[in-house]
Amino acid sequence: MATDSWAQAVDEQEAAAESVGAKTEGDGEKTEDDDKDDKAAQSLLNKLIRSNLVNTTNQVEVLQRDPNSPLYSVKSFEELRLKPQLLQGVYAMGFNRPSKIQETALPMMLAEPPQNLIAQSQSGTGKTAAFVLAMLSHVDPENKWPQCLCVSPTYELALQTGKVIEQMGKFYPEVQLVYAIRGNKLERGTRLQEQIVIGTPGTVLDWCQKLKFIDPKKIKVFVLDEADVMIATQGHQDQSIRIQRMLPKTCQMLLFSATFEDTVWNFAKRIVPEPNIIKLKREEETLDTIKQYYVICNSKEEKFQALCNIYGAITIAQAMIFCHTRKTAGWLAGELSREGHRVALLSGEMQVEQRAAVIERFRDGKEKVLVTTNVCARGIDVEQVSVVINFDLPVDKDGNPDNETYLHRIGRTGRFGKRGLAINMVDSRFSMNILNRIQEHFSKVLKIVTIRVGY
Numbered sequence: 001m002a003t004d005s006w007a008q009a010v011d012e013q014e015a016a017a018e019s020v021g022a023k024t025e026g027d028g029e030k031t032e033d034d035d036k037d038d039k040a041a042q043s044l045l046n047k048l049i050r051s052n053l054v055n056t057t058n059q060v061e062v063l064q065r066d067p068n069s070p071l072y073s074v075k076s077f078e079e080l081r082l083k084p085q086l087l088q089g090v091y092a093m094g095f096n097r098p099s100k101i102q103e104t105a106l107p108m109m110l111a112e113p114p115q116n117l118i119a120q121s122q123s124g125t126g127k128t129a130a131f132v133l134a135m136l137s138h139v140d141p142e143n144k145w146p147q148c149l150c151v152s153p154t155y156e157l158a159l160q161t162g163k164v165i166e167q168m169g170k171f172y173p174e175v176q177l178v179y180a181i182r183g184n185k186l187e188r189g190t191r192l193q194e195q196i197v198i199g200t201p202g203t204v205l206d207w208c209q210k211l212k213f214i215d216p217k218k219i220k221v222f223v224l225d226e227a228d229v230m231i232a233t234q235g236h237q238d239q240s241i242r243i244q245r246m247l248p249k250t251c252q253m254l255l256f257s258a259t260f261e262d263t264v265w266n267f268a269k270r271i272v273p274e275p276n277i278i279k280l281k282r283e284e285e286t287l288d289t290i291k292q293y294y295v296i297c298n299s300k301e302e303k304f305q306a307l308c309n310i311y312g313a314i315t316i317a318q319a320m321i322f323c324h325t326r327k328t329a330g331w332l333a334g335e336l337s338r339e340g341h342r343v344a345l346l347s348g349e350m351q352v353e354q355r356a357a358v359i360e361r362f363r364d365g366k367e368k369v370l371v372t373t374n375v376c377a378r379g380i381d382v383e384q385v386s387v388v389i390n391f392d393l394p395v396d397k398d399g400n401p402d403n404e405t406y407l408h409r410i411g412r413t414g415r416f417g418k419r420g421l422a423i424n425m426v427d428s429r430f431s432m433n434i435l436n437r438i439q440e441h442f443s444k445v446l447k448i449v450t451i452r453v454g455y
Ligand SMILES: Nc1ncnc2c1ncn2[C@@H]1O[C@H](COP(=O)(O)OP(=O)(O)OP(=O)(O)O)[C@@H](O)[C@H]1O
Pocket: 043, 046, 047, 050, 051, 052, 053, 054, 093, 094, 095, 096, 097, 098, 099, 102, 121, 122, 123, 124, 125, 126, 127, 128, 129, 130, 258
């Protein structure tokens, strides 16, 4: 993008941020980007930018409902005795072997009699592919009515899952799919012929209860995807529970989530009776291979100057610069481009598709520096980044150090153990205090060295 139009875009963005209500500058300011920690958007973003399976060396943790029954795990898709059309679909997607979570989850989901499952693993580990395969395996294509029901938190997420069903079922055209989403208006009295229904809780509930497009008693598999995102959305929890109550006792219930805090767990137990549980721990992040520095400045402008001074050094690799608010991120990206530096800006007010495009360009190395905010980039892994600049230190809503975010921003998973560099910019007593507390928190591994940048 040319500098002028870039600057203009940034100006517009700042103006927009202003109208959202930025009040003060500095570390204590309100985080507009925090207005809405949009979990559904994060999740969609991850799906849009992900092209590969997230590898993990961690073992899956399995809690069987019946601890005496043998636990099967498979190392190949052949062992699952899938329908040939489905095996063909799996291979056509480029899957050579089951992912870590699929190794255990698939035999469990495909077992006879069907078993209920609650599964948790980080985004990108193969959950969607697993339950899509289970749904496709369980439908009887001869029966022209809905047999599998899958609920997702948003229309966009439902579409993404739908795409996977279409891809995997490519050689199985007898199986059809319909989207139960607002906007898909069917005539009253319609009886659906498609075997798989995927949609959002409100519309699925209406289609089962009020409009009777679906006979819930004929559902054999019920999937609740992205449970953690679901519970973050008002009303979705109740609607999902009401759908579940209409299903027959024999229906297989499957629930997936990327995280597993108490709220998710309590919800999961209400949706899935007598569950088997599979958990796959996230790869631990460590700070061992990261060199950490801090720079002392007096103001935002000085931080910018300091950044310009070290700019040449940081752009040898790819760098991410984190700001506290959209406004600061927009300002900084604008200033850097005015200095003639090429930077990308990732901001919470962009459409998810725009954000995905920015990340993709950055991931492909088309841009070397990405300026963003904490919330906007939360949960997004851009593996090749080796320089992280905390233009503002991460703090939570109460103004306390956000150690978890600090670790996630600059940490590396041990196995990949790549070296990295982190620079923390301090501009007040407040931020120095935050930094000290972060150091205390990571006392075992953190070694911070001061560098003063002259101007
Ligand atoms: N067995 C496999 N072999 C190779 N690639 C796979 C395999 N299973 C899934 N994938 C691919 O890995 C990526 C992540 O898989 P998937 O979307 O199923 O993960 P997920 O855990 O559901 O993630 P999210 O929660 O973000 O949807 C996708 O691009 C998918 O096509």
